[in-house]
Amino acid sequence: MLISEIFYSIQGEGRLTGVPSVFIRTSGCNLRCKWCDTPYASWKPEGENLSIADILSKIAAHPARHIVLTGGEPMIAPGIHELADALRATNYHITIETAGTIPRAGIACDLASISPKLSNSTPSPEQIDAAWITRHESTRTRPDILRDWVSFDASQLKFVYSGPRDLDEIQKLISDIGTPIAPSDILLMPEGINEKALAERQKELLEICLVNGYRFCDRLHIRLFGNSKGT
Ligand code: SF4
Incomplete structure (x- = not known):
């Protein structure tokens, strides 16, 4: 399985924000979001081929019970079901971070963190060829x-909000x-991948959440570490 990185940090987004977790980032994605903050796992996938035994050995080095399977798109990674089964057998709590474009197919999971991509994700012709834009769309x-x-049972729908027209699309x-x-x-x-960008949209987003009862989702890892690999 092509793994871009395995690192120990805190969860920066969603209902488990702040929980120490080992992140297993698979490499490869079926989308090409224009603002992707992990291009090394999507636009230009890179990494190391690791067996499930290798992965289990690496995560055992950290004092965490929570594992986050992320990407790229982890659900397209060959062997992802077997990896999830192995994690379940070792009593880890498993979060799967997915765009929700690939069927769940009964994968072992404790929290499904689903992040559908809105039209604000569509790449421009300057970024990529027309065939990829069509495929993304x-x-x-x-x-x-x-x-x-x-x-x-346990799921959260997470949307990246970049401006007012996103709300209609989300609803x-x-x-x-x-x-x-x-x-x-x-x-x-x-x-946003820096504090300034987050701050610019924060006030508007807070109001939308208060009016609709949605949960405001911070990006704590960006505030703590910036947009850096391995955090
Ligand atoms: S789905 Fe995620 S990993 Fe894939 S291109 Fe979009 S933001 Fe990047």
């Missing part, structure tokens, strides 16, 4: 697959999913 939201992910997608979702399980986080 046709893949980025799959209400049928999202319906299955949000029906999981349309939630309607298309067609399953009751508690507003407190809908998380909105500001787009």
